Amino acid sequence: xxxxxxxxxxCPLACTLDLIGDKWTLLVIRDLMCGKxxxxxxxxxxxxxxxxxxxxxxxxxxxxxxxxRYVNEDHAGRYTYELTEKGRSLFPILExxxxxxxxxxxxxxxxxxxxx
Amino acid sequence: xxxxxxxxxxCPLACTLDLIGDKWTLLVIRDLMCGKxxxxxxxxxxxxxxxxxxxxxxxxxxxxxxxxRYVNEDHAGRYTYELTEKGRSLFPILExxxxxxxxxxxxxxxxxxxxx
Numbered sequence: 132x133x134x135x136x137x138x139x140x141x142c143p144l145a146c147t148l149d150l151i152g153d154k155w156t157l158l159v160i161r162d163l164m165c166g167k168x169x170x171x172x173x174x175x176x177x178x179x180x181x182x183x184x185x186x187x188x189x190x191x192x193x194x195x196x197x198x199x200r201y202v203n204e205d206h207a208g209r210y211t212y213e214l215t216e217k218g219r220s221l222f223p224i225l226e227x228x229x230x231x232x233x234x235x236x237x238x239x240x241x242x243x244x245x246x247x
Numbered sequence: 248x249x250x251x252x253x254x255x256x257x258c259p260l261a262c263t264l265d266l267i268g269d270k271w272t273l274l275v276i277r278d279l280m281c282g283k284x285x286x287x288x289x290x291x292x293x294x295x296x297x298x299x300x301x302x303x304x305x306x307x308x309x310x311x312x313x314x315x316r317y318v319n320e321d322h323a324g325r326y327t328y329e330l331t332e333k334g335r336s337l338f339p340i341l342e343x344x345x346x347x348x349x350x351x352x353x354x355x356x357x358x359x360x361x362x363x
Contacts, residue, residue, distance in 0.1 A: 143348025143355035177256035232259025239259035
């Protein structure tokens with residue numbers, strides 16, 4: 132198989148980090164898992180993601196089949212965002228990172244819980 | 248407890264991403280887990296990390312107690328790097344990310360195995 136464009140190696144860790152290896156993407160996934168579905172709701176999370184970063188990350192997640200975007204019929208021009216099955220399969224990654232933080236970083240508190 | 252400097256929130260996911268949320272840090276941790284211990288060895292991994300990025304990431308990992316750095320007595324001025332216990336506790340994070348990649352990104356191949 133030829134090397135995929137833009138890929139740094141065949142390593143599954145490196146390739147996944149090409150997609151989610153930044154400070155913001157997994158926070159948007161966290162918000163989606165915890166029941167947030169609108170652009171505005173994402174911007175209101177405590178980390179205060181900048182709107183240009185949020186726009187970029189949502190586009191990338193939609194492009195990679197991790198998030199579905201629907202036109203919100205009640206509010207023309209607004210969208211509703213939902214995790215796809217592929218997106219929901221990121222849950223073990225979020226869980227392992229959050230567990231490490233709770234164990235190793237003083238003052239961290241788990242306030243949000245995924246909606247089941 | 249007062250908010251720690253530079254922290255975006257109390258969320259354990261966000262705080263851990265403040266530390267490892269980039270495209271390179273976990274690749275250095277991967278290399279250490281797979282038996283690489285020198286600056287030169289890290290630069291020879293297939294992703295070809297730039298030396299200025301590698302220097303920055305190693306300093307941050309040492310500062311946070313994730314990596315220990317020893318003077319290499321055989322080669323003056325060179326260092327040997329090793330994961331601390333805290334660093335080794337990142338293994339479940341690497342494992343969950345690599346598993347997701349193998350499952351979801353075509354053409355990824357697991358070549359490196361952690362040394363036990």
